[in-house]
Amino acid sequence: MDQEWRTVLEDGTCVTRSCAWSPPGDHPVGCGVRLFVKDGKLVKVEGDPDHPVTKGRLCPRCLTLPEYLNHPDRILYPMKRNREDRGKDAWKRISWDEALDLITDEVVRARETYGAESIVEFTGTGRQAVMYCMMFANGILGTPNVCYSQSGYSCYGPRTVATAYVMGVGYPEIDNACRFPDTYDHPGWQRPNYIILWGKAPLESNPDGFFGHSIIDLMKRGTKIISIDPRINWIGTKAEYHLQLRPGTDAALAMAMLNVIIGEDLYDHDFVENWTYGFDELAERVKDATPEWAEEITWVKADKIREVARIYAKNTPSSIAWGLAIDQNKNGVQAGHAIMALMVITGNFDVPGGISVGMRDNNLEPLQSLNRWEILPDETRNKMIGKQEYPALTNVLGQCQPDLVLDALETGDPYQLHVGFFESSNLLTPTACAQPKRWRDALRKLDFIFALDTFMNPTIMACADVVLPLASYAEGDGVVLTHYGLNVSFVGPINKALSMGECKSEIEVMLDLAKRLNPDEWSWKTPEEVLNAKLGGLTFEKLREMGVYQPQVEYKKHEKGLIRPDGQPGVNTPTGKIELYSTVFESFGEDPLPYYTEPPYSPVSQPELAKEFPLILTTGARTFASFHSEHRQVPSLRRLVPDPIVEINPETADEYGIKEGDWVLIKNMFGEAREKAHLTPLINKNVVHAQHGWWYPEEDPEEPNLFGNWKSNVNSLMPHKQIGHLGFGSNYKSTICSIELAD
Incomplete structure (x- = not known):
């Protein structure tokens, strides 16, 4: 894909080849774009036909980037207002130095008076903020408290943590051939016979880096779809089967499918015997979870449950993509556990056309781990909100349990919070937090709040004292990698195409604040130095020249010692096997096997x-x-x-x-x-x-x-x-x- 990443046309238009990410918001798909800038203004966006995955195809959000950037309401300069004016449109333009000095004074005051743990950073979802929130909070502000404010961290976090504990791998995804430069023509790849889309809408969401339109590519090549969703969306109308279950009953449906596959001896005996732990216990757990039992709970007919379970089990390779509907469910970890069991006992684990999982890559390990958590003293780390109550969440994500953050804001227990930072997070609008008016009232108790974003929004207007202008992906250098490093299909460069106002990227803001708040720990001077440190074996300039870096592809990594840090066969769990019976869940006092519980507010429970x-x-x-x-x-x-x-x-x-x-x-x-x-x-x-x-x-x-x-x-x-x-x-x-x- 090596090509010039920047060219100038005869009329003076500068064309920059880049990979899209947020802001404006999008999951890290890294769509290939060509950004046309004339007279300092973005005038057009085109898809890059040479991008190996997206191949010139773009969603409306990418195509309308000029409208976004050139909108008269863009925040282009730092602003401040008095604390007593929260909720009022009383903003005054200030310089970057004044804004950074105000933030520095308040952060230092909080650290010296109350301790660094009195600072909390609120981060957005799906944005570049995901890449930098830990570096920002731990490495600059000095706090252990990073909060994604959605109740139960109900977006991607439950899936990734459950996967780590049960499978011992990075996030499992459909094998859509996106790791190969020749994609669907690669001789070692095989198309999935069936894909189960379970509570997931890839076309609209491009979830977590998965290029949703590849589902259409696969369907054109013969892949058939099984849709599981309370709604019938467009792709559901094209599915061979649609299971329209009652919302919140996913675990019951998955357990019934396991009942059929195990009870009718449709599972992969070799894989189960050699690479799983606790199969007999799982079989006993689902023995009574019959399709008839599930029909009463889920509203899905027992005969259809049997038919779909049989088709999935008999048509290896097939894949399952499980989505946000599983996360946003009190019973979601157990539903995810059961869905993972469906993936593995049918022999669809890390095979061509099955589910793909991540592997170690020297060029990616710094990118995945450079979060600065290690510089915090043990005493400070242990004060993270929720670390004592919910270590299963905090130990893997390195972030707070969000419900307990609201409790702490309201009650001062376990301690009072004093300074807040909204990093690309409009949390009061129905994007994240439950009970947003309670959050609004609680956030206003903070002594000082600063924000970094592209537009004024309800959260900033209600609560913040200083707002910094955030650059879009067209206005700053960066990198985008799928699944945030947990299952990377490629890494793409984000190449700065223009500057607008006084906007700065997250990296630039981090560098500015690091000079004031933690200069001894931060040796980096430029965004490129930060990116080089994160890229490890690559350099940012080399990545620009490559256009896209695609890691080496291996299937059946568990057989080749490519998953465990010690290089031994197996996966990274205590038993070295995929844990159908989770010893980690058991260590946290949780049931080690999947189970179903009724939603807390349903016609059945209430x-x-x-x-x-x-x-x-x-x-x-x-x-x-x-x-x-x-x-x-x-x-x-x-x-x-x-x-x-x-x-x-x-x-x-x-x-x-x-x-x-x-x-x-x-x-x-x-x-x-x-x-x-x-x-x-x-x-x-x-x-x-x-x-x-x-x-x-x-x-x-x-x-x-x-x-x-x-x-x-x-x-x-x-x-x-x-x-x-x-x-x-x-x-x-x-x-x-x-x-x-x-x-």
Whole structure:
């Protein structure tokens, strides 16, 4: 792929080849882009046809980057306001030096007066912030407290940690041939016969670096789809099977499929015997989890469960992609455990066309581990919020248990927090935290808050004292790697194409603050030096020349000693085998085998409440027009999805006197939200789906309105701290509600 990464056309237009990542928000797919800059302005974005994975194809969010960058509301300069003006549009432009001095003074004061643990960094999801939040918090601010504020850390974290404990590998993903320069033509690759998309919408979300459109490529080559989702989305209509289960009952369905595969002797005996631990115990656990048992729980017919289980087991290689629906479930770790068991006992583990897993790579290990955690004293590390209560979460992620952060903000237990940092995190809008008004009130107790972002948003307007202008991926150098380093298909360079205002990248801001707050630990002087340190065996300049770095590909790595740090065959678990019976879960006092529990707020678990709130509310499905709460002010994207949509079955809508396009009030015992009705038979009549991430940049920015932040805030209906035993999972996908025609 080696080509010039920057060229100048005859008319003076400068064309920069790069790989897209956030901001603006997107998962780290690293789509190949060509950025056209003329007279200092981004005028056009095209897909890069030479990118080995995306091959010139782009989503609307990438194509509308010029609208995003050139929007009149972009934050282009540092600003401040008085603490008593929180919630007011009273911002004043200041210099970078003044902003950095203010931040330095407040951080030093907090560290010297209350201890470094009194500082908390709130990080966004799917952004470059994921790469740098630990370096920022641990290495510069000196705090152990990094918080992704979604209740139960219910995005990707539960999957990655469960995978580490059960499989002893990096995140498992569909083998879509993206590791090969010749992709689908590679002689060692085989297409999956079937792909189960379990609570996952790859086309809209491009989840965590997986290029969603490759599903279409595989379907064109003969792969068949099995969709498991309470909604029937576009790809569900193209699936050979769609299992429309009741929200929150995924563990029961997975256990029933295991019951069929084990009971009918459809599993891979050789793999089970040589590479798994606890198969007999798993078989005993699912012996009574029959399809008939699961039908009563999940609403999926027993015959269909049997048919799908048999087809999946008999058609190796096949793959499973499990998504956010598993994370956003109090029972999600157990559901994930059962789904992983389905992957491995059928012999689909790390084979061509099955599931892929990560391997050691000298060029990637610094990129995956350079988080500066090691410089913190043991006493400070042990003060991380949630470390004592939920070590299963904190030990692997190196971040706080988020529900306990809200508790600490509200109560001062285990200690009072004093300084906050919003790094690309609009947490009050329905993107992350449950009960956002409680978070708003609690955050305002902090003595000082600073933020780094591209646009003013409800969270900054409500709470921050200083805001710094963040560069987009077109305005700074960086790297993008799929699955955040846990299962890398490629590493791509992010090449700076232009500068706007006084915006700076995360790396540049880190360097500025490091000089003031921790100069002895930070020897790096330039962004390129930081990137070279993270790239290990590569250099950033070499990566630019390569265009994309694709690691060496090996299948059956567990047989070749390519997974364990000691180079021995097996996986990185205490037993050296994939643990169908998890010794790590057992060590944390959790059941070592998968099990099903009813969602905490469902018609089954709360029959009395269900009389008032008879419907099941599920949320979070993606659209092509936005990434969580971003892009609402981009005209082309807003025209695609102008209003928040709640999907209702026509029979249900008729019962409540609701017509297509009516505004609907969705409410329950925790809160309410207003969204516009879309009637569709593709959702069960007992279920409604409400979009998340909605605010209105065109509305009054000040309190109490905050850009209309509370109007359609579906997370207002979500309970605080309805989490699993390990600290993961919450009830975003299966909470009861009622609907009525709104004013």
